[in-house]
Amino acid sequence: MSLLKKLGVSSVVALAAVSLAACGSKKDADKSAESSKPLTLWVDTQQVGYYKKIVKEFNKKYPKIKVRVTQSPNGSAQAKTDVGKDPAKAADVFEVPNDQLGQMAESGYINPLSPDAVKQIKADNVPEAYKGVEWKGKVYAYPFAEQAQTLYYNKSKLSASDVKDWKTLTSKGVVATDFTNAYTMFPVFFTAGNKLFGANGEDPKGSTVASENGVAALKWFAEQKGNKGVMQTSNGLNQLKKDKAQAILDGPWNAANIKKILGKNFAVTVYPKINVAGKDAPMQAFLGIEGFAVNSHTSNAKNATLLAAFITNKAAQLVAHKEAGQIPVNKAAQASDEIKNDDVAKAVIAMAKKQSVLMPKLSQMAIFWDGASPLISGAYDGKIKADQFKAQLDKFAAKISKKN
16 A cells, blocks of 8 residues: 655665665676666656655666656556556566565566575565565565554553553544455454465465354454444544544554644554454454566566665665655664654554564455455444354355465
């Protein structure tokens, strides 16, 4: 998902220039250039401006490689569709969320990266980022950001202690969320002990939702209908603004908007504990890894690879954070004062490490999204009765095991 935060970039770009100068001389860089044929880089609309600045730094090292930065046709969330229309005419390098990598690899749109690139990615970035761009033992993209939802709240109405447990959170305030949004709510199944497509998210028949733990998750959703401290809404920001809700479950892409709404009362933390399947456990979220992939149909594979590696290095990740609130995955970037002093980044990083499940990359995810939302909302609003839970889960599990 795209982030909206717009801040200054000069200090980070300066950092980029300094760090890049140590990577090699211009003479060496020129030799690395395969040809002078221009490359095209696809990014989301609001990212065009600052990626042009990052590319300017790239050109200081690789002056012979011309790069055209442009917005992707329908945004990175539609990367597979946009590239698939005509891979030969798609960008040489494009942004892609990790849950599409498996499908794109199977379709031949992207190729595995070289052993040297894989080694560098593994050394520079946090483990969850490396796993995010890996598919069946091979790496297909350069990671640059991670996304996991967190709990945002009004600290003048709720204390740090209140928000640690769903019971106290919803007894002392109102949390706004959307039970029609599977991205937000399905991870309750993980909290209950279920798996989606196996332990590594790559086994089509490895889902365990059609079980007692799956039923327990649906029961939890049903219970929230009668919880006065839980509000069903598709616009949590508006409810927060009106003070009808004092907390929401949301991602870093909305952090800037939430800060504007709450002002000095802004606070963010990891998800609370919930009681599901007979135990208290930390509420889980989906973890998404954003990366840049090289088009397998590019005529400038060497140059495209140089570009993808550069725009995902430490300095570039810090630019993306400074400009748009992206949460870096580079180890050194995460250890920087800039990130250590960012409460949103700290909460997302904590969720990524301990309270999230990596988005699966199977093509079956398309079927999953279509089926998960009505299953969850049906349990919440009572359209699916308790005695139907197991049967509905059986149908759901059977559907998502089939290839899309």
